[in-house]
Amino acid sequence: MNRFTSKIIKPTRFINSFNNSSCKCQYSSSSNNSQSIYPKNKNHLKNLPLPTANSFPKNEKINDYFQFEVVHQSSKSNARVTKITTPHGIIETPNFVPVATIGSIKFVDPVTTRQQNSQLMFVNTYHMIVNADLDTIEKAGGLHNFINYQAPIITDSGGFQVFSMGHPERHNTINEQDDSVTDVNDLVVSQSIEMTKRELKGMSGKKYPGSIESITDDGVIFRSYRTSSIIELGPQSSIQYQKKLGADIIIPFDELPPYHISEEKVRESLHRTHHWEGQSLLEHLKDPRQQAMYSVIHGGVNKEMRRESLEYLTSLPFDGVAIGGSIGKDRDEMNDLLSFLMPLVPRNKPNHLLGIGDLESIIRSVPLGIDTFDSSYPTRSARHGSILLAQSNDRFLITKSEYKSQYDTPLDKSCDCPTCKNYSTAYIHHLYKSNEQIFYTLATQHNLRAMARIMENIRFKIQANEI
Amino acid sequence: MNRFTSKIIKPTRFINSFNNSSCKCQYSSSSNNSQSIYPKNKNHLKNLPLPTANSFPKNEKINDYFQFEVVHQSSKSNARVTKITTPHGIIETPNFVPVATIGSIKFVDPVTTRQQNSQLMFVNTYHMIVNADLDTIEKAGGLHNFINYQAPIITDSGGFQVFSMGHPERHNTINEQDDSVTDVNDLVVSQSIEMTKRELKGMSGKKYPGSIESITDDGVIFRSYRTSSIIELGPQSSIQYQKKLGADIIIPFDELPPYHISEEKVRESLHRTHHWEGQSLLEHLKDPRQQAMYSVIHGGVNKEMRRESLEYLTSLPFDGVAIGGSIGKDRDEMNDLLSFLMPLVPRNKPNHLLGIGDLESIIRSVPLGIDTFDSSYPTRSARHGSILLAQSNDRFLITKSEYKSQYDTPLDKSCDCPTCKNYSTAYIHHLYKSNEQIFYTLATQHNLRAMARIMENIRFKIQANEI
Numbered sequence: 001m002n003r004f005t006s007k008i009i010k011p012t013r014f015i016n017s018f019n020n021s022s023c024k025c026q027y028s029s030s031s032n033n034s035q036s037i038y039p040k041n042k043n044h045l046k047n048l049p050l051p052t053a054n055s056f057p058k059n060e061k062i063n064d065y066f067q068f069e070v071v072h073q074s075s076k077s078n079a080r081v082t083k084i085t086t087p088h089g090i091i092e093t094p095n096f097v098p099v100a101t102i103g104s105i106k107f108v109d110p111v112t113t114r115q116q117n118s119q120l121m122f123v124n125t126y127h128m129i130v131n132a133d134l135d136t137i138e139k140a141g142g143l144h145n146f147i148n149y150q151a152p153i154i155t156d157s158g159g160f161q162v163f164s165m166g167h168p169e170r171h172n173t174i175n176e177q178d179d180s181v182t183d184v185n186d187l188v189v190s191q192s193i194e195m196t197k198r199e200l201k202g203m204s205g206k207k208y209p210g211s212i213e214s215i216t217d218d219g220v221i222f223r224s225y226r227t228s229s230i231i232e233l234g235p236q237s238s239i240q241y242q243k244k245l246g247a248d249i250i251i252p253f254d255e256l257p258p259y260h261i262s263e264e265k266v267r268e269s270l271h272r273t274h275h276w277e278g279q280s281l282l283e284h285l286k287d288p289r290q291q292a293m294y295s296v297i298h299g300g301v302n303k304e305m306r307r308e309s310l311e312y313l314t315s316l317p318f319d320g321v322a323i324g325g326s327i328g329k330d331r332d333e334m335n336d337l338l339s340f341l342m343p344l345v346p347r348n349k350p351n352h353l354l355g356i357g358d359l360e361s362i363i364r365s366v367p368l369g370i371d372t373f374d375s376s377y378p379t380r381s382a383r384h385g386s387i388l389l390a391q392s393n394d395r396f397l398i399t400k401s402e403y404k405s406q407y408d409t410p411l412d413k414s415c416d417c418p419t420c421k422n423y424s425t426a427y428i429h430h431l432y433k434s435n436e437q438i439f440y441t442l443a444t445q446h447n448l449r450a451m452a453r454i455m456e457n458i459r460f461k462i463q464a465n466e467i
Numbered sequence: 468m469n470r471f472t473s474k475i476i477k478p479t480r481f482i483n484s485f486n487n488s489s490c491k492c493q494y495s496s497s498s499n500n501s502q503s504i505y506p507k508n509k510n511h512l513k514n515l516p517l518p519t520a521n522s523f524p525k526n527e528k529i530n531d532y533f534q535f536e537v538v539h540q541s542s543k544s545n546a547r548v549t550k551i552t553t554p555h556g557i558i559e560t561p562n563f564v565p566v567a568t569i570g571s572i573k574f575v576d577p578v579t580t581r582q583q584n585s586q587l588m589f590v591n592t593y594h595m596i597v598n599a600d601l602d603t604i605e606k607a608g609g610l611h612n613f614i615n616y617q618a619p620i621i622t623d624s625g626g627f628q629v630f631s632m633g634h635p636e637r638h639n640t641i642n643e644q645d646d647s648v649t650d651v652n653d654l655v656v657s658q659s660i661e662m663t664k665r666e667l668k669g670m671s672g673k674k675y676p677g678s679i680e681s682i683t684d685d686g687v688i689f690r691s692y693r694t695s696s697i698i699e700l701g702p703q704s705s706i707q708y709q710k711k712l713g714a715d716i717i718i719p720f721d722e723l724p725p726y727h728i729s730e731e732k733v734r735e736s737l738h739r740t741h742h743w744e745g746q747s748l749l750e751h752l753k754d755p756r757q758q759a760m761y762s763v764i765h766g767g768v769n770k771e772m773r774r775e776s777l778e779y780l781t782s783l784p785f786d787g788v789a790i791g792g793s794i795g796k797d798r799d800e801m802n803d804l805l806s807f808l809m810p811l812v813p814r815n816k817p818n819h820l821l822g823i824g825d826l827e828s829i830i831r832s833v834p835l836g837i838d839t840f841d842s843s844y845p846t847r848s849a850r851h852g853s854i855l856l857a858q859s860n861d862r863f864l865i866t867k868s869e870y871k872s873q874y875d876t877p878l879d880k881s882c883d884c885p886t887c888k889n890y891s892t893a894y895i896h897h898l899y900k901s902n903e904q905i906f907y908t909l910a911t912q913h914n915l916r917a918m919a920r921i922m923e924n925i926r927f928k929i930q931a932n933e934i
């Protein structure tokens with residue numbers, strides 16, 4: 001007997017969609033079959049078909065619900081101010097996208113998050129599959145209703161997490177940095193997993209390692225870190241999960257290859273990712289549900305492969321372009337890669353830099369033309385006591401004893417967040433030192449508001465051609 | 468060399484006040500003295516003087532700032548509706564007093580706490596001494612300004628915590644119950660320490676055991692659980708700490724005797740407590756600062772000693788009466804003791820039941836004439852998933868899977884708290900199951916609002932002579 005078949009969690013339409021897929025792999029669509037539903041992993045990547053633009057339905061009006069407008073193109077750089085209109089509201093760019101891993105920013109509820117003028121919010125499909133009841137969310141009318149965030153939401157495919165968390169030994173680059181912060185300058189470039197492995201380890205809900213059982217050309221089978229049950233994630237199922245969640249912007253299933261692998265391996269991974277993204281887009285367009293889908297450009301730090309990836313994926317009818325995968329070991333390498341890539345990215349669609357959103361990276365990447373950034377940066381750094389200052393693009397550590405006696409000034413005199421309106425620096429310092437959990441809420445909501453103001457300032461400067 | 472003298476933390480006026488005290492104990496007032504400033508513990512309790520009413524200044528106008536009015540006396544029971552006017556606002560009674568251990572309700576900030584119509588809030592002097600900078604708080608104009616709680620505040624003396632946490636082996640009664648809750652009915656009578664020993668153990672800030680170094684007739688010397696430094700707490704210093712905090716209502720220093728001790732030991736402890744309370748009142752009245760002070764009636768479960776304690780303490784010019792110490796091993800024993808005691812408690816001043824505030828105890832004690840109750844009950848039970856319902860005086864465990872699919876109803880349809888206005892039962896259940904920290908905030912603010920509504924309902928019923 002196959003120990004998986006009886007316990008595999010699938011979205012309702014999983015089996016049908018698999019039957020309809022153009023995947024050439026051999027497998028059984030019956031969950032009662034005594035054989036594994038996945039073949040042994042074979043290197044037959046070159047046989048994986050890559051759909052072309054002609055494979056997709058032609059419908060000019062298909063995404064009336066998703067509109068993109070360049071408001072101002074800076075004369076000084078590639079920076080631009082744009083407006084993205086979604087069914088749940090407008091996203092002004094450049095903008096920062098906070099990460100609500102399992103349907104809430106850590107320590108801040110969705111309504112309060114919105115009140116800090118956060119616009120687009122990021123939810124991780126992987127963590128939702130493991131923790132939430134997606135059927136209830138669909139019945140509730142989707143994530144917006146379920147979590148009461150009445151503004152645009154983006155979900156990822158789960159690809160990043162399933163690879164980085166399931167096989168952590170495959171990744172030891174910038175994605176895997178330690179979560180501890182002793183100095184604010186330690187907060188370097190990081191891919192966005194709001195929960196680092198360290199946090200997950202300490203999290204009481206994580207009973208089991210979220211390990212991968214198998215990776216094939218059809219997708220990934222992994223074990224839930226909550227129940228140890230077997231879950232399948234692939235180009236069709238990821239999209240079906242994202243349909244249930246109902247975010248305004250969704251992401252095709254992709255592979256996150258390790259950082260230090262041979263060029264041949266990167267090329268294999270890129271081919272599989274392109275196949276998966278094509279399958280994801282086909283799956284999505286069967287039932288768009290007023291969702292937009294961004295492609296995810298891969299190719300690691302290899303510029304030629306990045307160019308190839310961009311050329312192929314922008315030939316397909318995606319609604320925007322996200323840049324994913326390993327983009328370097330530090331900000332300089334990232335900057336070098338983006339400087340090469342961004343002039344090639346089409347300007348008639350929005351773009352997004354996946355998992356990067358620290359202050360310095362934003363400031364360096366906006367002039368290259370990046371529209372949106374998601375990251376756990378302001379929320380995670382708040383939990384370590386790093387307080388952002390919007391006017392100076394600076395930050396300070398509230399943990400320092402010099403703040404103990406500042407009872408007559410808020411964290412930031414120019415800030416209009418509830419924390420700064422109501423409380424002094426000395427009180428926030430006291431709460432931190434006393435291990436009072438409300439500290440995390442007060443610091444996080446301030447940093448969310450600070451990020452929103454920093455992005456407002458950036459848009460203002462672009463419109464004045466100062467960036 | 469004395470290892471304590473160089474590190475003893477004292478309020479500014481500590482040494483002077485000690486010199487002025489009427490304590491007969493031998494000690495040196497110089498912190499540089501090479502001898503211990505405390506004598507060996509000797510049984511000379513009977514020599515400890517108990518001040519009489521004549522020992523105190525006569526000033527009829529001294530507490531214009533603290534007024535008490537009986538609004539309605541029920542014709543059905545000893546229950547009453549009263550109005551207590553303090554410098555920071557009005558307390559309607561009967562009322563519930565949430566516990567903001569170190570200057571914040573756990574997971575809810577002071578402004579949000581006030582918005583749930585919490586009136587009087589309880590802060591623990593012991594935890595403030597250990598964790599906060601009291602000089603900064605005094606400079607900020609006291610606790611109200613420092614934490615921005617613009618409503619009445621009560622502080623305790625630190626006596627309860629220093630004895631129960633410093634020498635936990637002395638206490639194994641109802642005060643010491645386990646914090647885990649598997650059924651809502653497990654939440655029985657508990658003395659109010661918002662942080663149980665178990666929570667303190669798990670709290671990252673608790674580096675050292677908060678152990679007692681010595682207990683003498685002058686007070687207690689204990690080690691900070693944060694820094695391991697030596698701190699003195701006694702009838703004068705407790706009041707001076709409470710002057711710096713500046714609460715509307717303060718509490719005299721008292722001893723918490725263990726539950727299972729001989730009658731002779733209880734009587735010794737009672738005498739010492741009476742001496743300490745007299746010293747505390749003398750210290751307070753030197754500089755009232757618009758604060759009111761309630762006595763704390765002791766005597767354990769011995770009715771005769773309770774009566775003696777009440778008679779002595781109500782002969783002194785305290786502004787109200789609190790009932791402290793061990794009041795029984797369960798609700799029946801408590802009810803028996805209160806049924807005896809309450810008819811003896813003067814009706815022209817407010818009274819308070821220290822550390823009791825669970826729903827069942829409140830419902831049983833209000834008809835006996837209790838005005839205010841403090842407890843960690845609604846906040847701690849919220850953290851365990853127990854959700855209060857104000858209209859039915861009931862509660863349910865959000866942890867149960869039956870709530871997973873209730874996406875179209877709030878926790879309580881009749882509730883106007885931010886949690887019920889914004890979120891569904893299914894989302895709150897999801898946050899609990901996902902170990903999202905914002906669950907604790909949302910559940911706690913709901914329970915605070917529910918308790919405020921339950922007390923409103925109780926006052927309404929008293930006015931209708933239904934209680």
